[in-house]
Amino acid sequence: MDSAGFMARLTANQEKTTPMRKTGEKPIHLKSIFTDEKETTLTYAQLPTLTLHRSPIPAPLASALFQELMSEAESYERHEWFLAGRKVQSPHTSGYYHDGQLEAEDSAAGEGYWYAGKQVNPAPRYPPLLGQAAALITPYVNNVLARRSRLAGEYAGEWRANFAAVNHYHGAASSVGWHADQSTYLGPCATIVSLSLGTPREFRLRPVPHHSSPTTDALGNSLRTYAVTLGHNSLCIMHAGTQELYKHTVPPTPTGSVDIFKPPYDSAQRWVPPEARKGYTSRINITFRFYRPDFRPYPGLAPGGGKRQGTPVCRCGIPWYVVVVVPSSSRVQPHLTPFVGSVLRADQKGKARAAAAAAAGGNGPTTTAPTDEPSPRVKDLAQALSGMIYFWQCQSSSVTGTDKGCGFFRVLDFVEEGRGPCFTSG
Numbered sequence: 001m002d003s004a005g006f007m008a009r010l011t012a013n014q015e016k017t018t019p020m021r022k023t024g025e026k027p028i029h030l031k032s033i034f035t036d037e038k039e040t041t042l043t044y045a046q047l048p049t050l051t052l053h054r055s056p057i058p059a060p061l062a063s064a065l066f067q068e069l070m071s072e073a074e075s076y077e078r079h080e081w082f083l084a085g086r087k088v089q090s091p092h093t094s095g096y097y098h099d100g101q102l103e104a105e106d107s108a109a110g111e112g113y114w115y116a117g118k119q120v121n122p123a124p125r126y127p128p129l130l131g132q133a134a135a136l137i138t139p140y141v142n143n144v145l146a147r148r149s150r151l152a153g154e155y156a157g158e159w160r161a162n163f164a165a166v167n168h169y170h171g172a173a174s175s176v177g178w179h180a181d182q183s184t185y186l187g188p189c190a191t192i193v194s195l196s197l198g199t200p201r202e203f204r205l206r207p208v209p210h211h212s213s214p215t216t217d218a219l220g221n222s223l224r225t226y227a228v229t230l231g232h233n234s235l236c237i238m239h240a241g242t243q244e245l246y247k248h249t250v251p252p253t254p255t256g257s258v259d260i261f262k263p264p265y266d267s268a269q270r271w272v273p274p275e276a277r278k279g280y281t282s283r284i285n286i287t288f289r290f291y292r293p294d295f296r297p298y299p300g301l302a303p304g305g306g307k308r309q310g311t312p313v314c315r316c317g318i319p320w321y322v323v324v325v326v327p328s329s330s331r332v333q334p335h336l337t338p339f340v341g342s343v344l345r346a347d348q349k350g351k352a353r354a355a356a357a358a359a360a361g362g363n364g365p366t367t368t369a370p371t372d373e374p375s376p377r378v379k380d381l382a383q384a385l386s387g388m389i390y391f392w393q394c395q396s397s398s399v400t401g402t403d404k405g406c407g408f409f410r411v412l413d414f415v416e417e418g419r420g421p422c423f424t425s426g
């Protein structure tokens with residue numbers, strides 16, 4: 001399938017965006033973190049899950065990659081989904097790619113994958129320069145991860161940039177709303193690696209309130225919005241816990257204008273004199289993701305032998321395969337039909353936790369540590385995430401807009417579902 005046809009069937013690899021409480025407060029701007037020339041990697045104390053890295057790929061490649069993806073972006077589309085029964089469109093366009101290895105490991109690469117409620121046909125492979133960037137980013141990220149303590153639920157193996165979602169923000173109004181990324185194929189505590197190219201844009205994060213302490217986050221800090229400007233060839237790593245503890249957004253620019261970006265190298269990575277440079281008002285953002293071997297759509301083998309489940313199918317009643325009559329031949333053939341699989345979400349609001357506790361007669365899930373006491377000033381990420389529950393949920397209402405879905409809801413159970421291997425703690 002050509003990439004335009006493929007794009008027509010795609011939607012975001014992120015949750016539908018939800019409005020955040022308006023506070024009117026100014027975000028804390030973290031601009032200053034790039035001013036120390038000696039430091040290329042910084043962790044901000046109140047954002048322990050975020051690191052920022054300057055110039056992760058060579059400058060000529062960064063310019064050429066921007067141009068490669070600008071040309072790819074001509075066929076990108078806005079994605080559409082239903083919010084409270086109303087069709088909405090994303091305020092940016094997107095495209096999706098995977099490395100060839102994902103295809104080799106998983107014959108379904110594409111067919112069984114869903115994003116925000118739509119089936120993805122086989123995603124195209126990385127175009128050449130995106131493939132080069134992924135090959136550089138993979139060891140870079142593993143190096144960064146080797147220096148961090150790891151959280152329970154993280155995949156106990158190498159991270160690999162085997163999937164990329166590319167967003168094109170064209171002009172000042174183009175944006176992405178507050179959201180946390182879906183965990184369906186990434187599993188809990190995902191590492192999502194965002195490479196920015198082109199005109200700089202502001203990226204904001206805000207912690208979700210702790211379920212037992214609405215004025216603080218899970219680390220005990222008061223709720224604030226943080227902002228950082230992501231410029232050309234900068235890497236922002238959303239480490240384990242970011243999708244669980246924060247929401248993020250790229251808002252429209254408040255001034256209504258953006259800086260002009262003039263790539264200093266052409267698409268063949270040759271230097272261009274300043275007077276001959278072409279100007280752009282676009283930002284390209286690539287989020288490199290690791291589709292875990294234990295969170296694939298189809299069932300497979302569990303780490304110690306035995307069965308591993310695929311993405312759970314919800315109860316909407318649409319089976320994985322149906323038999324259809326092909327009119328031209330009047331023969332009955334098996335056919336892969338749209339089915340609505342579930343999505344994996346972290347229980348950011350503690351609702352699933354409360355429901356599970358009620359179902360267990362008030363004792364709560366036995367596999368998680370109690371966190372019901374008011375949140376103290378916790379400094380430790382592992383502690384902040386210790387009560388986190390992940391659940392599979394029907395996504396059909398956002399696909400069809402016509403009903404509330406089947407209500408399918410199941411708490412993720414690593415052992416029962418044959419997933420892993422995972423880190424058990426730092």
Ligand SMILES: O=C(O)CCC(=O)C(=O)O
Nearest residue numbers: 014167181203250285287
């Ligand atoms: O453009 C960005 O920096 C963020 C993109 C994003 O949040 C996403 O694609 O899920």
Ligand SMILES: [Fe+2]
Nearest residue numbers: 014180181248
């Ligand atoms: Fe995101």
